Amino acid sequence: MMAFERPIRFEEVDAAHIVFFARFLSYGHEAMEHFFSPLDGGYARLTETRRIGMPAVHVEMFFHSPLRYGDIMRVETSVMLLGKRSATFRYRMFQKESGVLAAEVRHKVVCSDLAKIASCDMPPDVRALFEAHREPVPVSEQ
Amino acid sequence: MMAFERPIRFEEVDAAHIVFFARFLSYGHEAMEHFFSPLDGGYARLTETRRIGMPAVHVEMFFHSPLRYGDIMRVETSVMLLGKRSATFRYRMFQKESGVLAAEVRHKVVCSDLAKIASCDMPPDVRALFEAHREPVPVSEQ
Amino acid sequence: MMAFERPIRFEEVDAAHIVFFARFLSYGHEAMEHFFSPLDGGYARLTETRRIGMPAVHVEMFFHSPLRYGDIMRVETSVMLLGKRSATFRYRMFQKESGVLAAEVRHKVVCSDLAKIASCDMPPDVRALFEAHREPVPVSEQ
Amino acid sequence: MMAFERPIRFEEVDAAHIVFFARFLSYGHEAMEHFFSPLDGGYARLTETRRIGMPAVHVEMFFHSPLRYGDIMRVETSVMLLGKRSATFRYRMFQKESGVLAAEVRHKVVCSDLAKIASCDMPPDVRALFEAHREPVPVSEQ
Numbered sequence: 372m373m374a375f376e377r378p379i380r381f382e383e384v385d386a387a388h389i390v391f392f393a394r395f396l397s398y399g400h401e402a403m404e405h406f407f408s409p410l411d412g413g414y415a416r417l418t419e420t421r422r423i424g425m426p427a428v429h430v431e432m433f434f435h436s437p438l439r440y441g442d443i444m445r446v447e448t449s450v451m452l453l454g455k456r457s458a459t460f461r462y463r464m465f466q467k468e469s470g471v472l473a474a475e476v477r478h479k480v481v482c483s484d485l486a487k488i489a490s491c492d493m494p495p496d497v498r499a500l501f502e503a504h505r506e507p508v509p510v511s512e513q
Numbered sequence: 514m515m516a517f518e519r520p521i522r523f524e525e526v527d528a529a530h531i532v533f534f535a536r537f538l539s540y541g542h543e544a545m546e547h548f549f550s551p552l553d554g555g556y557a558r559l560t561e562t563r564r565i566g567m568p569a570v571h572v573e574m575f576f577h578s579p580l581r582y583g584d585i586m587r588v589e590t591s592v593m594l595l596g597k598r599s600a601t602f603r604y605r606m607f608q609k610e611s612g613v614l615a616a617e618v619r620h621k622v623v624c625s626d627l628a629k630i631a632s633c634d635m636p637p638d639v640r641a642l643f644e645a646h647r648e649p650v651p652v653s654e655q
Numbered sequence: 656m657m658a659f660e661r662p663i664r665f666e667e668v669d670a671a672h673i674v675f676f677a678r679f680l681s682y683g684h685e686a687m688e689h690f691f692s693p694l695d696g697g698y699a700r701l702t703e704t705r706r707i708g709m710p711a712v713h714v715e716m717f718f719h720s721p722l723r724y725g726d727i728m729r730v731e732t733s734v735m736l737l738g739k740r741s742a743t744f745r746y747r748m749f750q751k752e753s754g755v756l757a758a759e760v761r762h763k764v765v766c767s768d769l770a771k772i773a774s775c776d777m778p779p780d781v782r783a784l785f786e787a788h789r790e791p792v793p794v795s796e797q
Numbered sequence: 798m799m800a801f802e803r804p805i806r807f808e809e810v811d812a813a814h815i816v817f818f819a820r821f822l823s824y825g826h827e828a829m830e831h832f833f834s835p836l837d838g839g840y841a842r843l844t845e846t847r848r849i850g851m852p853a854v855h856v857e858m859f860f861h862s863p864l865r866y867g868d869i870m871r872v873e874t875s876v877m878l879l880g881k882r883s884a885t886f887r888y889r890m891f892q893k894e895s896g897v898l899a900a901e902v903r904h905k906v907v908c909s910d911l912a913k914i915a916s917c918d919m920p921p922d923v924r925a926l927f928e929a930h931r932e933p934v935p936v937s938e939q
Contacts, residue, residue: 378830378839378841379841380826380827380830381669381670381671381675381826381830381840381841381844382669382670382675382677382823382826384668384669384670385665385666385668386557386560386561386665386666386668386672386724387560387566387568387627387665388670388672391539391542391665391666392538392542392568392569392572393535393536393538393539393541393542393666394535396534396535396538397533397535397808399535400533400534400535400806400807400808401806404804404806404807412867413804413867414807415528415804415805415807415866415867416867418528418529418807418866419528419866419867424529426529426534426576426579427534427574427576428575428576429573429574429575429576430534430572430573430574430576431571431572431573431574432569432571432572432573432574433570433571434568434569434570434571434572437568440670440841440844440845441838441839441841441842441845485529520688520697520699521699522684522685522688523684523688523698523699523702523811523812523813523817524681524684524811524812524817524819526810526811526812527807527808527810528807528808528810528814528866529807530812530814533807533808535808539666542664542665542666543664546662546664546665554725555662555725556665557662557663557665557724557725558725560665560724561724561725582699582702582703582812583696583697583699583700583703670841670844670845671844671850671852671911675823675826676822676826676852676853676856677819677820677822677823677825677826678819680818680819680822681817681819683819684817684818684819699812702812702813703812708813710813710818710860710863711818711858711860712859712860713857713858713859713860714818714856714857714858714860715855715856715857715858716853716855716856716857716858717854717855718852718853718854718855718856721852769813
């Protein structure tokens with residue numbers, strides 16, 4: 372699991388005075404970019420230079436409790452599922468002070484060769500990063 | 514089913530030169546606002562004056578094919594499921610010219626009293642709108 | 656002068672419950688894209704195929720009155736200044752119902768060859784469009 | 798002068814593959830929020846609890862050099878002008894690695910009582926913060 376914290380920004384709330392629901396998906400991508408930061412040059416070098424990307428094929432989101440301006444958000448990122456060419460991230464967004472879960476996002480990506488626009492096996496350094504943050508398998512499923 | 518079309522905007526693409534995946538959820542909200550436009554004052558009057566809103570509790574998204582700058586997007590909105598206090602929208606986003614499905618978003622909302630911050634029954638005019646755009650029940654399920 | 660109208664969207668307001676100030680610059684670009692829509696393929700074909708773009712070099716913005724969710728915005732676009740390789744757009748954003756001016760944006764762009772990343776003369780069809788929407792010269796300056 | 802650094806995000810570039818020009822104004826607000834972070838509860842507590850805000854009345858932006866995905870942006874914030882009820886921020890956004898200035902934003906705000914929707918004198922702690930980051934007066938103007 373990897374985590375980061377940052378304040379909610381003034382422009383991120385909507386007319387209901389809470390964080391706009393689509394922002395949580397944007398936060399998910401922000402968390403994925405943070406996830407890849409241990410790679411040399413991060414997700415930017417992976418996509419722009421090595422031409423390997425992680426386009427989404429499926430997303431599921433659960434909204435539990437609103438976040439507001441003034442809140443600090445804590446995002447915890449882990450790897451729910453890992454295949455040869457695909458992976459599913461789980462991002463859990465918390466209101467930091469209270470520890471209340473605001474939203475959970477599950478984000479399935481497919482490792483892709485951006486030049487050929489086709490799926491490809493994960494490079495070893497990418498796979499190692501996914502492995503390092505894989506969720507423990509529940510005892511009941513072992 | 515209700516539909517609208519609009520061009521993809523210059524700022525809506527990302528570093529991969531395709532529409533940023535979280536934009537599709539924003540497009541979903543845009544479609545919901547369009548869906549409520551037959552009500553007097555639309556979603557704005559519903560939320561700001563009547564203090565009835567439709568916060569999301571669950572979202573599922575399927576990404577099929579990218580949209581790019583220069584594309585015209587066609588969004589078709591229908592009501593998949595309708596309960597007493599909740600409903601699930603289905604938004605299908607197409608590349609207009611080709612008719613190719615780019616993404617599908619399923620958006621479950623709960624009718625809420627924004628003053629009490631509690632779920633409530635749908636007002637009759639809101640319910641009538643949902644009923645009018647409900648998907649036909651498949652023969653196999655009748 | 657060219658004009659278009661559209662409703663303010665739910666996500667476009669900020670924590671002060673008014674349209675976020677940077678949105679007005681985004682609306683300016685939206686207006687510029689609308690301005691180029693008479694060209695075949697619009698600004699998208701101009702930039703993506705013909706590789707001619709209009710990057711900003713200078714912007715000035717005047718904020719007069721807030722816009723809110725529920726407002727219809729009317730944007731009027733005209734050409735304040737026109738040079739051989741540059742032009743300055745003036746966008747005036749109004750609250751449609753009252754006719755009150757919300758903001759004015761002045762946006763200086765330089766016609767650029769996106770392949771060479773260098774300024775270039777405007778193609779004739781682009782220049783003709785600018786000419787057609789040029790502001791009348793005030794009598795005092797004639 | 799206050800400064801912060803952060804990476805450009807995947808979604809912040811546009812169809813020209815550079816940071817969308819209106820983002821620089823959003824970065825300016827981000828810098829202003831950072832500027833107020835030494836206050837207890839930051840800009841959020843100032844606006845949401847104390848009901849004092851800093852709406853913009855005028856903005857001027859100079860675009861010098863593009864930022865791209867993969868760049869680290871460094872933002873330097875200082876106070877150009879300080880009146881009794883108004884102030885002008887200067888934000889300078891640099892490409893961190895090269896030190897090249899990407900854009901400069903000048904942002905004039907008016908201290909406002911958000912309950913009365915009227916300008917007001919700056920509270921002492923707010924004024925002290927502006928004073929602390931005021932630009933030195935050039936010798937030629939002394």
